[in-house]
Amino acid sequence: MFDALIRFVREQYATNDFIPLHAPVFPGREREYVFDTLESTFVSSVGAYVDRFEQDMARYTGSPRAVATVNGTAALHVALLLAGVQPGELVVTQSLTFVATCNAIAYCHAEPVFVDVDRATLGMSPRALEQWLDENAELDAEGLCRTRADGRVVRACVPMHTFGHPADLDGLLDVCRRWRLVLVEDAAESLGSLYQGRHTGTFGQLGTQSFNGNKIITTGGGGMVLTDEVLGARAKHLTTTAKKPHPYEFFHDEVGFNYRLPNLNAALGCAQLEHIEDFVAAKRLLAQRYAEQLEGSALHFVREPEGCRSNYWLNAVICDSREQRDALLAATNDAGVMTRPIWQLMNRLPGFAHCRRGDLSTAEWLEARVVNLPSSVLPASAA
Numbered sequence: 161m162f163d164a165l166i167r168f169v170r171e172q173y174a175t176n177d178f179i180p181l182h183a184p185v186f187p188g189r190e191r192e193y194v195f196d197t198l199e200s201t202f203v204s205s206v207g208a209y210v211d212r213f214e215q216d217m218a219r220y221t222g223s224p225r226a227v228a229t230v231n232g233t234a235a236l237h238v239a240l241l242l243a244g245v246q247p248g249e250l251v252v253t254q255s256l257t258f259v260a261t262c263n264a265i266a267y268c269h270a271e272p273v274f275v276d277v278d279r280a281t282l283g284m285s286p287r288a289l290e291q292w293l294d295e296n297a298e299l300d301a302e303g304l305c306r307t308r309a310d311g312r313v314v315r316a317c318v319p320m321h322t323f324g325h326p327a328d329l330d331g332l333l334d335v336c337r338r339w340r341l342v343l344v345e346d347a348a349e350s351l352g353s354l355y356q357g358r359h360t361g362t363f364g365q366l367g368t369q370s371f372n373g374n375k376i377i378t379t380g381g382g383g384m385v386l387t388d389e390v391l392g393a394r395a396k397h398l399t400t401t402a403k404k405p406h407p408y409e410f411f412h413d414e415v416g417f418n419y420r421l422p423n424l425n426a427a428l429g430c431a432q433l434e435h436i437e438d439f440v441a442a443k444r445l446l447a448q449r450y451a452e453q454l455e456g457s458a459l460h461f462v463r464e465p466e467g468c469r470s471n472y473w474l475n476a477v478i479c480d481s482r483e484q485r486d487a488l489l490a491a492t493n494d495a496g497v498m499t500r501p502i503w504q505l506m507n508r509l510p511g512f513a514h515c516r517r518g519d520l521s522t523a524e525w526l527e528a529r530v531v532n533l534p535s536s537v538l539p540a541s542a543a
């Protein structure tokens with residue numbers, strides 16, 4: 161039943177071998193820059209590539225400041241701390257996300273609250289966010305958002321740009337403004353995606369990216385905090401063991417983190433970032449071909465939301481039913497074409513089953529139906 165799709169994927173990648181969901185490509189100066197760190201011996205916590213990667217990323221995204229970290233989860237952890245999230249507080253996020261979003265909230269000894277996503281964006285629904293707040297929260301005399309039942313502070317809101325498709329940022333910014341929530345964008349999947357012409361990750365007070373091996377660009381492992389100059393300086397300090405600059409003395413003015421990105425990884429990132437627009441173009445071309453191939457079939461191809469440029473990090477289809485989803489997963493994986501179901505909802509995981517949540521009917525509907533298709537940058541267009 162899915163033979164035509166399997167044949168189509170094989171044609172795109174021109175191979176009869178196993179086709180992964182997402183593999184990195186290194187078409188440019190990756191080897192040169194990485195080798196340069198070996199030659200210089202500056203592979204670790206000192207070296208020029210970290211500064212350069214941060215400056216290149218700030219310039220590319222239009223963010224005032226970009227601070228590199230060891231991975232995307234660490235970036236999110238620090239971003240939440242800088243958003244002022246304190247132990248015992250609540251942070252609203254979407255139930256349909258990768259577990260890292262919720263882990264970072266838990267590292268702050270805070271608790272996620274799960275709200276629904278929109279069908280059109282796969283990202284947090286501003287209406288679902290507002291509804292949960294209307295039903296459960298109020299602004300206290302100091303203007304802090306608190307739950308009515310038990311007075312818990314609701315500090316921040318973390319939407320995620322699922323598979324690279326921008327969430328409804330205008331709607332979310334409006335609700336966050338009215339409820340005094342700090343908006344922190346989990347932009348781990350959406351480097352290169354634009355919302356009304358502006359980069360995702362630069363709308364909230366803080367935004368975070370990931371450069372894990374499966375993301376649109378990779379540093380092996382890595383992440384970035386996007387924010388303003390003031391919070392950026394704080395992010396740099398916190399992620400580098402809170403050490404006061406001094407030629408030889410060790411003084412750390414608070415408990416900090418060793419979250420700095422090694423120079424070796426940053427070198428790879430500098431070379432990868434030189435290709436980001438080529439990668440986005442290649443992925444958008446592949447997405448266009450999937451859309452045409454699947455037109456009129458039983459599988460509904462997920463397209464970018466209106467007013468957005470998606471990086472189409474992972475291509476996705478919505479199946480008619482869970483049974484059809486299971487059949488698609490079995491047929492493709494048996495044929496050596498890797499596909500994967502979307503994540504199980506966070507409220508089903510043992511670590512987060514106790515958390516508060518609103519109505520999750522769209523997330524549940526999508527959870528049973530969404531499948532990711534192979535999405536690596538096409539070989540010919542990578543150069």
Ligand SMILES: *Cc1c(COP(=O)(O)O)cnc(C)c1O
Nearest residue numbers: 231232233258260261348370372
């Ligand atoms: C990849 C990813 C992260 C961060 O992952 P790391 O592996 O820690 O870099 C965070 N959130 C989402 C939604 C992701 O997809």
